[in-house]
Amino acid sequence: MSSARVIAAAALILLFTVSVIAPAAAHPHVFVVAKAELVFGPDGRIVAIRHAWTFDDMYSAFVTEGLTTGDALATKEQLAPLAKTNVEQLAEWNWFTVGKAAGVKVAFAAPVEYSLEEGADKLVTLRFTLPLKTPASARKAFALQVYDPTYFVAFEFDDKAPVTLVGPPPGCSTNMWKPDPLGTADTSKLSESFFTNLSPGADFGAKLASRAIIACP
Template sequence: MRNRLAILTALIACALPHVASAHPHIFVESRLEVIGGPDGNVQELRNVWRFDEVFSSSVLLDFDKNTDLKLDEHELAELGETMRTSLADYHYFTTLTMNGATVGVTKPDVIHVTFKDGQILVFFVVKPDKPMPLKGRLTFGIYDPTMYTAIDFPTDKDLVAEGPAFAKCQHKVVRPDPDEVLSQNSSTLTDAFFNDPTGTDMSKMFATRLEMTC
């Protein structure tokens, strides 16, 4: 079977040449929990993604190797591993900053996948790739820099900070308007960003994010 919508291509390889003309083909409802550790650093980020039914049905066709119209344990594990490998170059769509500087994330140990009520559900944990103390201004967001996947947080309560370490932090959820961002930053967005947004770190301006001051 031709893997026409393998995660390798569908989720990350379809970056369009110009951001202004890009539009999403995959839709995800997301939840992000930012966990503060007892040492005063960000411990981990817990992600839950629910993919739209159209994309989910296509994935079912591609990964249902025994054609029984469901995804068994082994097929789900293969899908999760494909995503874990494919999304590494895109930092798992995770956008972190610490006092304005971008912070990377580590590769998750595993991406858990289930198929429920006709939709793909994905669960995984990433960690900052360096210590991220709860000091100053921090941001946490999920965003596809190719704009091929639209990642939405249905409510502000789906972007949360957990743990007593955040007790002294003030936070808010920011939902940027892409047209406003482009208009307000047209003089600073470079040609490199418009030609290949994945090659820059400017996509953080477009991400729905949790902003925190500690």
């Protein structure tokens, strides 16, 4: 009796502790519509990824606030310092880019040719070219994902032109694979996945990320 009570009390404390941290649903505060261009070298291997990330209204407004008056658009020059900070800070996050050639992660070098610009729709777009350290073959499929593992930023590939191939060898194809939308996941598996997902840095964002699969003959 007494030991059962002690155990029950302790279990309850544990349960509460877990429940405080359990609904660890983060907040996407920034929404990005991403487009990627895969640049092929003369030998038919992928040498770089050109990103174009268009931010949502609120983030765009925050970034351009105070730079201009009236309806004028912020210039590239005005936004250049932020573009620089962005790509520099993105290094720590591996540029939110995961590329896999035949299932093996590829490494990226520091971005070149980066810019931030405000479009006519007042949305801000960050562009940067991410070179691969070693050119990768797409013969056994090249998979590309763009996501923030912490889901502070919600990335989504553009509907119309998510991935374009620049100078690919003939016969390459691109397929988009989308995960199940949020909230439709099997809740009965919560307990199991909850514990495996507790560690920081677990790829939560990855589960929501679309995947582009490029295959060349």
